[in-house]
Amino acid sequence: MRRRCAVLGSPVAHSLSPAMWRAAFAELGLDWTYDAIECGVERLPALLDDMSASGEWAAVSLTMPLKLVAVPLVDELDAAAAAVGAVNTVIFDAERRRGLNTDVPGLEACIGETGVDVADRTAPVVLGGGGTARAAVAALARAGADVVRVAVRDPSRGAPLLAVGPRCGTEVRLEAWPRSPATLDGAPVIVQTTPAGAADSLADKPWPRGAALIEVLYDPWPTPLATAATEAGAPVVAGRRLLAHQARAAIAAVTGRVVVVDLPVARP
Numbered sequence: 594m595r596r597r598c599a600v601l602g603s604p605v606a607h608s609l610s611p612a613m614w615r616a617a618f619a620e621l622g623l624d625w626t627y628d629a630i631e632c633g634v635e636r637l638p639a640l641l642d643d644m645s646a647s648g649e650w651a652a653v654s655l656t657m658p659l660k661l662v663a664v665p666l667v668d669e670l671d672a673a674a675a676a677v678g679a680v681n682t683v684i685f686d687a688e689r690r691r692g693l694n695t696d697v698p699g700l701e702a703c704i705g706e707t708g709v710d711v712a713d714r715t716a717p718v719v720l721g722g723g724g725t726a727r728a729a730v731a732a733l734a735r736a737g738a739d740v741v742r743v744a745v746r747d748p749s750r751g752a753p754l755l756a757v758g759p760r761c762g763t764e765v766r767l768e769a770w771p772r773s774p775a776t777l778d779g780a781p782v783i784v785q786t787t788p789a790g791a792a793d794s795l796a797d798k799p800w801p802r803g804a805a806l807i808e809v810l811y812d813p814w815p816t817p818l819a820t821a822a823t824e825a826g827a828p829v830v831a832g833r834r835l836l837a838h839q840a841r842a843a844i845a846a847v848t849g850r851v852v853v854v855d856l857p858v859a860r861p
Contacts, residue, residue: 601632602656613856660724667692679724699839700732707805712737714781721786722750734763777801800825833858
């Protein structure tokens with residue numbers, strides 16, 4: 594049977610995941626398909642049920658706004674997904690669903706690309722309070738950060754972020770959304786996880802001294818924040834790099850095989 598995979602989310606038409614996964618399947622000699630399916634929170638439970646019942650589906654990738662709501666819809670979680678309470682990959686195994694979070698190792702790889710040692714500096718900063726922000730906390734903890742500052746626009750989203758810290762062996766300090774980038778001075782790395790436009794106001798001021806940027810967004814690119822960091826001479830890791838890193842980990846988990854070629858991170 595020809596196996597099927599897809600990315601689910603809303604909006605999802607802009608996703609680069611189909612190009613990357615199809616390239617990986619071609620490299621691995623697998624006659625599998627990978628599509629993009631528009632899916633909101635309300636539709637997800639029924640859609641996963643249908644996919645489980647069909648027997649055709651190998652896995653699905655999840656993007657906003659599905660990473661958090663998918664947790665109770667799977668039968669088991671890998672260590673990263675359990676730690677952060679978010680799922681970005683669902684693997685269909687017989688009658689069971691496995692939930693993975695490959696954003697965590699993907700973000701850890703991005704931290705490595707900045708060339709910054711977060712274990713030997715003041716606390717890094719995460720902007721945002723969603724599932725990707727939780728993964729960023731876990732990734733920074735894996736990279737050696739003893740303390741992670743998290744700036745949220747909505748304080749009601751703080752409790753889950755605080756819970757991630759002890760599960761990952763780091764201390765999370767919640768902060769109000771910064772009015773000025775100057776409050777972020779000294780952070781070795783800033784991980785920007787909010788939706789498009791949410792952090793644009795921080796690009797209107799001088800870039801925080803000494804801070805590298807990991808920007809999870811990749812469309813449109815560059816973001817105003819990435820432009821500000823680049824013009825200041827700061828290291829910038831683009832969302833396309835995260836997408837490739839997390840996809841590589843997910844593909845290995847789904848197929849049992851490692852992709853050794855570079856995955857495309859732009860549309861043909």
